[in-house]
Structures are given as structure tokens and as C-alpha cells.
Amino acid sequence: MEYASIVSILSAAFAVSFGAIGPALAEGRSVAAAMDAIARQPEAANTISRTLFVGLAMIETTAIYCLVIALLLLFANPLLN
Amino acid sequence: MKSPLETLPLFHIGPVPVTEAIVTTWALMLVLVTGAALLTRRLELMPGTRQAALELLVDTLDTQIRETTGAGPGPYRAFSGTLFLFILAANWSSLLPGVEPPTAQLETDAALAVLVFLSVIWFGIRTRGVAGYLKSFAAPNPVMIPLNMLESFTRTFSMFVRLFGNVMSGVFVIGIIASLAGLLVPIPLMALELLTGLVQAYIFAVLAMVFITAAVGDHAQRRNRQYAQPDGPSPAAEGSASPQTKKDS
Numbered sequence: 001m002e003y004a005s006i007v008s009i010l011s012a013a014f015a016v017s018f019g020a021i022g023p024a025l026a027e028g029r030s031v032a033a034a035m036d037a038i039a040r041q042p043e044a045a046n047t048i049s050r051t052l053f054v055g056l057a058m059i060e061t062t063a064i065y066c067l068v069i070a071l072l073l074l075f076a077n078p079l080l081n
Numbered sequence: 082m083k084s085p086l087e088t089l090p091l092f093h094i095g096p097v098p099v100t101e102a103i104v105t106t107w108a109l110m111l112v113l114v115t116g117a118a119l120l121t122r123r124l125e126l127m128p129g130t131r132q133a134a135l136e137l138l139v140d141t142l143d144t145q146i147r148e149t150t151g152a153g154p155g156p157y158r159a160f161s162g163t164l165f166l167f168i169l170a171a172n173w174s175s176l177l178p179g180v181e182p183p184t185a186q187l188e189t190d191a192a193l194a195v196l197v198f199l200s201v202i203w204f205g206i207r208t209r210g211v212a213g214y215l216k217s218f219a220a221p222n223p224v225m226i227p228l229n230m231l232e233s234f235t236r237t238f239s240m241f242v243r244l245f246g247n248v249m250s251g252v253f254v255i256g257i258i259a260s261l262a263g264l265l266v267p268i269p270l271m272a273l274e275l276l277t278g279l280v281q282a283y284i285f286a287v288l289a290m291v292f293i294t295a296a297v298g299d300h301a302q303r304r305n306r307q308y309a310q311p312d313g314p315s316p317a318a319e320g321s322a323s324p325q326t327k328k329d330s
Contacts, residue, residue, distance in 0.1 A: 047148070050145075050148070050287075053280060053283065053284065054284055054287055054288070054291075057243065057280065057281070057284040060243075060247070061239055061242070061243045061246075064242065064243055064246030064247060064250070065242065065246070067246055067250055068242060068245075068246050071084075071085060071086060072086070075084035075085065075086050075087070076084065076086050076087070
């Protein structure tokens, strides 16, 4: 296998694995904060969970970007062929 | 393995290539439109089971729009509700054997995001006028004009990549698992995919509403609220007031 394809496979794996760390930590923090807020103020649970879902989707997007980059490297790599 | 980024045309109508996603989209549109037409054919003052279920659905959508925008759901119900229902149906269509959800293809999501982009401009211009809408780009001060313009493009792009990435990765992972162990093993993942599909449809609709609200601005919102609810305070005001009243009592 040639050099460029090996590098792109490796970097696709790195992109997903390291790109998932940040969003994972961030989602954990935001869910913890939302749980805390709901425990303090149960009557605001609707608003909090709605905002939480939107925020989680925003955070998750960064991981999804990494996934898209990895897929680009694997399936639509402009450097290969 | 088939690349998730490229699409192969199934057949051609004249010079126009027709992909699987287009066929699925049209089938979904047919089902949704005929379903809506049939279900709302005879509406009565005293709702039966069917109409009560429909009213529950519409009322839930209205509540969400009202809570997101802080205004009456009237002008936005058609757009936002259709977005939600279509994306939900598209995401869940992956449960039917042999059907790939059209939202797992780049072009469907891009089209939806472009719709949102255009509708933001449309609603902004309709409520503020062209000059008012253009002035909203210089919102805090004129230095922000390039950033605000850039943002209106990048947020559209990020909506589209978010929906595509989520749905496509679900389909992709289920495909990989099914090729490794076909029987019963992918079922938990498919259940997770149901949840992801619902959340993504919800988020797409809510984000569209958030962007439209930002373009429409406060002034029109207040006017809308008066239109929508002549009696009683808005639910947003109730929600913010209730903790205090509880604390007092």
C-alpha cells in the first residue's frame, strides 16, 4: 500500500478518536449541569431539557464534523488517485 | 463497501438522473400529503379519536414554536411543522427493510438547509422590510457585518452537516454491525437510531425557528404575541413567573 493511503487511514482513525474526546467531556458536563438545575428547580424541567437537547446537538456536531472528515479521507480522498 | 458520500442514479428521466433518495422522498411526500388530506377531511367540533390525536400533534408543535419564538405559532406552523414531520418520517423510514433514509444523503439535507436559509430571509424581509432586514446584519455595530454575513452561511452549512452526519452515521454503523452479525444484534442500535432521528428532526425544526426568530427580531415578536393571545399572559411569561410565585407561597 502506498504512503498516502496509509497516512489517510491512520489520520481518519485519529480524527474520530481524538475528535470524540472533547464533545464527550462537554456533553457530560452539560448533562450534569442540567441534572443539577432540574434537581434544584423541577418545575423548569421542560425548558431545561429542551435547551439541553439543542445544546447537546450543537456539541455533538463537532464530533460529527470529525466523522465527516474521516469519511472524506476514507472515501473521497482528493490526494489518492 | 459503498461510500456514504456518493449517490448512484437508479434511472434517468430524460437528462435528469433519479437517485434512490429522490424516489424515497417523493414516496414520503405522497404518504404525508395524502395522509394529511385524508385525516383532515372531516373535522368536527366534537373531535373523535382520530381528530383528537391530530389535534394533540398540532398542539404539541404549536407549544414548541411558541416556547422557542416567544410569539404566536401562526406564521411559522406550516414551515416548521412540515420540516419536523418530513425529517422525522425520513429518519424513521430506515426501519422499513430495504429503504435508506433520504436524509442520509448529502443532497436532501443540503436542500432542507437551503430552504431554512431562504425562509430566514423571507420572514426577515416580510416583518422588517428589506432595509430593516439588511440593517439587522449590522446588529451590535457595523464592524460585525462581515461576521454576521459569514455566520448566516456557516450556520446553514452546520445544520446540513449535522443532519447528514447523524443520520448517515446511524445507517452506516447499523450496516457495519449487520454485516458482522445479522440476526437480532443490530436491534438495540436501531432503537437508538429511532431516538437520534426524533432528536435530529426536533433540533432541525427548533434551530430553523431560532434563526427565523433572530431575523424577525423583538419588535415583530411583540406584535405577533398580541395577535396570537388576546387573553392572558404568554406561556413564556408564565414559565418565568411560576418559580417566583412558588417561592413566595
